[in-house]
Amino acid sequence: MATAASAPSAASLPASATARIGDSEFDRDTAVTRREPGVYDTELSAGWTIINAVNGGYLLAVLGRALADALPHADPFTISAHYLTASAPGPAVIRTDVVRAGRTLSTGQASLFQYDEEGREVERIRVLASYGDLDALPDDVRTTAEPPAIPPLDQCFGAQDAPDHRPVPGSSAIADRLFLKLDPATLGWALGQPSGKGEMRGWFGLADGRDADPLSLLLAVDALPPTAFEMGLTGWVPTVELTVHVRHRPAPGPLRVAITTRNLAGGFLEEDAEVWDSEDRLVAQSRQLARARLS
Template identity: 65%
Template sequence: MAHSAPPAGPAADEARTAPDIDHEFDRDTALAPRGNGEFDAVISGGWSILGAVNGGYLKAILGRALALTLPHPHPFTATAHYLSTPAPGPAVLRTTLLRAGRTLSTGTASLLQTDEHGAEVERVRMTATYGDLDALSQHVATTATAPHVAPYEQCVAMDAAGGPGALGDIPIVERLASRLDPDSTGWALGRPSGRGRMAGWFAFADGREHDALSLLLVGDAMPPAAFDLGTIGWTPTVELTTHVRARPEPGPLRVLVATRNPAGGFLEEDAEVWDSADRLVAQSRQLARMPRPAAG
């Protein structure tokens, strides 16, 4: 599908290399090695929504730590459990190699912070299996089809979606050049469709191109599908699993997120991420609480 892209910069470095200081995502996921699988990090408040640090951004920090720990370069599957609420500021990451095989390796990573009493608190724990996307077979037999999304230039910038659910003045939105399909903006005008579906384009505002590491963010960086049900507010993630299927081609990514079973105060949210070559490059599923008032 032909589309217009926001201004593009140089391709981003892989997670195993030094972060590209020209791009905010890389600066804000940068790590300082301590040795023995430990790293210092600083969680940026620039990737927050409604007062909470985005879960996909936190996964990317953990993903970079594992890319520096495991013998394989790319996350294939990564599951994060969010154990306590992180805050912008210093953090420590601890990684463990669980298994290293010829084509896959598996490890865990924990993100910890010090609370107001000086005690170390684990915020997020992730288990992931890494491999080499460039070594995969070129055989494709998928029956999945790319979602219909209006061309990029015809979609609505997230900070321009005015109304009761307006996304202006939200830090993460300022870092993205993402856009919503016009069919997915009714909730922002007080007219949610009730389908629990959100579709649009994902892109970085500074032109950073996508790689395997950034795909850990993408599935959790669109407005929650619950907004389309008319329930707008902070939607805390309990668990988030991402499957990375291929290295994305340059250009904005089409993203579809949907929920089918909001019940008991929780909902699942499934995401598909498609690149400019119409390839399904990532899938994710999360369990989240139904929206609640913004964090203080």
């Protein structure tokens, strides 16, 4: 269990933290508009890019919001995305399909398309997901996992703590929208001294203070720097496939995210993320397969 020392203190949160679920940057930038039944228009925001790429977790949240509207259940329980081509900020259309509507679980499919120079649709991502109602689950908890040992917020580091010339997370637009404080034990890469371990840990929130919900958990699992950095690799680590299990509605307050990689081989690696809320509940688990540029 988390010790008292690792509990977040309200004083450490940004003073401007006033946005609410439903009325925040994240909600506006993941909004979808129903064009016709099952088809949604959206505008991918440039605010969630890192270098030139649109963050994969943000994209998954946009698709997740469309499916929440299209399916009879509102909460993603398990959602799997295959990333096909690189998304860019700008207009997109999401086409959904209800695969099965059950009493406690519904399964849906969704694809996000953008447009080429001739205006033809190009598929960016395809998703399969099963949705349910998190509030209808029984209260049983027999979790043997323990929250990650992350130092208190004021001993962790974010983009705003770094001199300009240091490559800590936050060198691009998404950093302005995240409240991200990394465990110094997984920050060696930013000082040119990667630990060699496939680990990345930190506190996670949204910069405008919006609390977490199931949709923002889809962002949280893919928002930290890649574990590959701590294994001495540099460069982009594009996601091939990402699956997220949302296991509980997160409590208000910052989240703790711990990512581990056990198998870097053959030019690919997996990243396993666990997300813990302020009440020490394991609220989400994810795994992705990504390409690594071996150097």
